[in-house]
Amino acid sequence: MAELILLALDESSTLALISRAFRAVGYKTAIAHNEAGVMKVMQESHPALVLVESSFHQEKSIGLIEKLLLEYPTLPIAFLATQNSPKLIQEALCAGVSAYLEPPLKTDEIVDAVKSSLKRARRIGDWVRQEVKHTTASLEKRISEMDILLTVGRDVTSNLDLDEVLKSVVSAAVKLTHAEEGSLLLLDEESNELYMRAGHNFEDGFVRSFRLPVTDTLAGQVIEMGEPLVLSKDSLLKIKTAYLVQALIYVPLRFKDRIIGVLGVDNRKHRLPFTDRDVLLISLLADYAAIAIENARLYQVSENERSKFETVLSNMDNALIILDEEERVQLINDVMCTALGIQPKEIYNKRIPEVILQSDFLSLLERKEDQKNQYHEINLDDDRVFNAQYTPIPGVGAAITMQDISYLKELNRLKDDFVHTVSHDLRSPLTAVLGYAELIERVGPINEMQKDFILRIHSSVKDITVLINDLLDLGRIEAGFDSRRETIHLGNILQYTLSNLEESIQKKKQALNLDIESDLPSMHGNPIRIRQLFDNLINNAIKYTPKGMEISIDLHLEGNQVIFKIVDQGAGIPPEDQPHIFEKFYRASNITASDAPSSGLGLAIVKTIVESHNGRIWVESTLGEGSTFFVVFPT
Numbered sequence: 209m210a211e212l213i214l215l216a217l218d219e220s221s222t223l224a225l226i227s228r229a230f231r232a233v234g235y236k237t238a239i240a241h242n243e244a245g246v247m248k249v250m251q252e253s254h255p256a257l258v259l260v261e262s263s264f265h266q267e268k269s270i271g272l273i274e275k276l277l278l279e280y281p282t283l284p285i286a287f288l289a290t291q292n293s294p295k296l297i298q299e300a301l302c303a304g305v306s307a308y309l310e311p312p313l314k315t316d317e318i319v320d321a322v323k324s325s326l327k328r329a330r331r332i333g334d335w336v337r338q339e340v341k342h343t344t345a346s347l348e349k350r351i352s353e354m355d356i357l358l359t360v361g362r363d364v365t366s367n368l369d370l371d372e373v374l375k376s377v378v379s380a381a382v383k384l385t386h387a388e389e390g391s392l393l394l395l396d397e398e399s400n401e402l403y404m405r406a407g408h409n410f411e412d413g414f415v416r417s418f419r420l421p422v423t424d425t426l427a428g429q430v431i432e433m434g435e436p437l438v439l440s441k442d443s444l445l446k447i448k449t450a451y452l453v454q455a456l457i458y459v460p461l462r463f464k465d466r467i468i469g470v471l472g473v474d475n476r477k478h479r480l481p482f483t484d485r486d487v488l489l490i491s492l493l494a495d496y497a498a499i500a501i502e503n504a505r506l507y508q509v510s511e512n513e514r515s516k517f518e519t520v521l522s523n524m525d526n527a528l529i530i531l532d533e534e535e536r537v538q539l540i541n542d543v544m545c546t547a548l549g550i551q552p553k554e555i556y557n558k559r560i561p562e563v564i565l566q567s568d569f570l571s572l573l574e575r576k577e578d579q580k581n582q583y584h585e586i587n588l589d590d591d592r593v594f595n596a597q598y599t600p601i602p603g604v605g606a607a608i609t610m611q612d613i614s615y616l617k618e619l620n621r622l623k624d625d626f627v628h629t630v631s632h633d634l635r636s637p638l639t640a641v642l643g644y645a646e647l648i649e650r651v652g653p654i655n656e657m658q659k660d661f662i663l664r665i666h667s668s669v670k671d672i673t674v675l676i677n678d679l680l681d682l683g684r685i686e687a688g689f690d691s692r693r694e695t696i697h698l699g700n701i702l703q704y705t706l707s708n709l710e711e712s713i714q715k716k717k718q719a720l721n722l723d724i725e726s727d728l729p730s731m732h733g734n735p736i737r738i739r740q741l742f743d744n745l746i747n748n749a750i751k752y753t754p755k756g757m758e759i760s761i762d763l764h765l766e767g768n769q770v771i772f773k774i775v776d777q778g779a780g781i782p783p784e785d786q787p788h789i790f791e792k793f794y795r796a797s798n799i800t801a802s803d804a805p806s807s808g809l810g811l812a813i814v815k816t817i818v819e820s821h822n823g824r825i826w827v828e829s830t831l832g833e834g835s836t837f838f839v840v841f842p843t
């Protein structure tokens with residue numbers, strides 16, 4: 209097809225002449241009379257060359273040339289100077305014209321200049337096209353390499369099947385380097401041999417039986433040196449006995465500072481050597497393989513840990529449940545499921561109050577703040593009794609553990625029955641002892657020493673009687689035989705108790721601070737037991753507070769509960785004893801029997817009374833400073 213020459217010349221006789229001359233040698237021509245015309249032809253007809261006359265476009269031809277070359281950098285432009293001006297020529301050359309002509313302008317010279325410009329432009333065009341083709345091909349190759357690497361990378365991070373991942377690494381190595389075979393050899397540290405973990409273009413049997421010593425082998429050399437090995441020689445290379453290759457790459461598989469194996473590709477038939485780029489690609493793939501192997505190892509370690517943890521959980525005797533910070537179930541063992549009669553699947557990730565209805569269990573959660581690590585009894589429908597602890601775990605939530613204490617409860621019940629029977633049976637012989645001791649004086653004269661002994665018998669029998677009465681009381685309240693309830697006024701009972709203890713307080717010269725709220729609401733309760741409760745607590749305060757010190761008693765209403773508080777300046781209770789002082793016969797380690805004769809039953813009775821009135825009791829105490837007992841009754 210004839211090439212188009214755009215003539216940017218002013219209207220003149222030369223224009224027609226030049227146009228005709230071009231057509232005569234086989235070109236087509238187009239004519240533009242202004243800049244807009246030039247641009248229009250450029251866009252619509254893509255001329256092969258533009259001929260610009262210096263006077264064109266009102267002497268702004270250089271500006272037009274610059275504009276054209278900005279938009280079409282490879283466009284050949286021939287410049288016709290209408291006057292002899294070295295400056296103008298220089299400007300045109302600077303703007304980038306490919307040919308220029310000075311007056312006198314001859315048509316055949318113009319045609320020749322255009323022809324040679326076009327020829328050069330064509331050569332440049334061919335070169336550019338070839339370069340583009342070349343670059344495109346190499347870019348396409350890079351993109352396809354990237355694609356393969358990306359796929360392997362994705363496989364490494366998303367696929368947990370190590371066999372598959374390593375197979376894809378080796379296949380990628382073969383594909384990227386256009387090799388004939390590929391293999392991934394791992395080091396068996398025990399035998400100091402390399403075995404094939406994955407292979408490409410090898411028979412399965414060969415892969416399975418492949419073993420290579422580290423010493424005196426090419427792969428072993430890579431393990432020892434930690435550097436890639438690239439070989440292509442005229443003579444055949446021996447990988448192992450009778451296994452010859454023409455060219456090969458081996459790169460080390462490195463994890464941290466350890467070399468765990470070798471990734472390799474080789475050619476057995478073709479002599480074509482591998483390139484540096486091949487080594488780079490294989491090294492990248494070796495990194496992927498090392499990461500995949502390490503990922504698989506870590507996954508296995510965490511799987512083993514998890515399965516160990518699960519075995520421990522399901523084999524432990526204690527019931528366990530782990531909650532997150534919103535009290536949603538995260539983990540539960542079989543013992544807990546059986547105890548609460550639930551299925552793990554039903555409650556996983558659900559909030560406890562939505563899935564567990566057991567009331568004792570729920571009350572443990574309600575009282576978690578003041579029950580940390582303490583005793584909380586859970587009575588199940590099947591008569592089993594568990595002791596539960598709520599333990600907050602920072603950053604996780606909390607753990608609730610429960611132990612079956614049914615057998616301990618049963619033992620306790622047997623012991624209580626026994627104590628109750630024995631106490632009961634002791635009462636009659638004791639009454640006899642007391643009676644006969646009194647009779648001795650009546651039946652004849654006795655000396656002073658005998659009198660003293662009789663007094664001691666009296667006092668001891670009195671102590672035993674108090675103890676027995678305490679035991680029987682406790683048994684009665686615990687057994688629930690003590691259900692008498694009437695309207696009582698705590699303030700009045702407290703005042704009455706205090707009036708009976710006035711003498712003991714005076715004896716020890718102790719100061720008593722009393723603060724009793726005047727119009728406390730009445731409540732339902734057993735007046736005798738409540739008096740016993742006040743009596744025991746105040747008696748303890750007097751007993752354990754040294755002479756001349758202070759005791760403060762406070763009784764007031766707070767919300768819908770009445771709080772009784774007694775503060776003393778006594779010896780205090782060691783922290784390790786505090787959880788136990790409400791148990792029967794328990795005495796704190798800082799008090800010896802001779803300090804204060806006692807049965808160790810007082811607080812056990814107090815606690816049982818408090819609980820039978822739906823109240824709560826606790827102690828706060830600092831050793832050497834004193835103790836405060838709190839009792840809370842619902843109104």
Ligand code: ADP
Pocket residue numbers: 744748749752776778779780781789794795796797799805806807808809810811812835
């Ligand atoms: P006891 O008959 O021994 O007083 P309690 O059951 O009343 O028996 O008290 C149990 C133990 O608690 C006491 O032996 C004593 O160690 C400790 N205790 C009770 N009240 C006080 C107190 N106010 N100050 C110091 N220790 C006390």
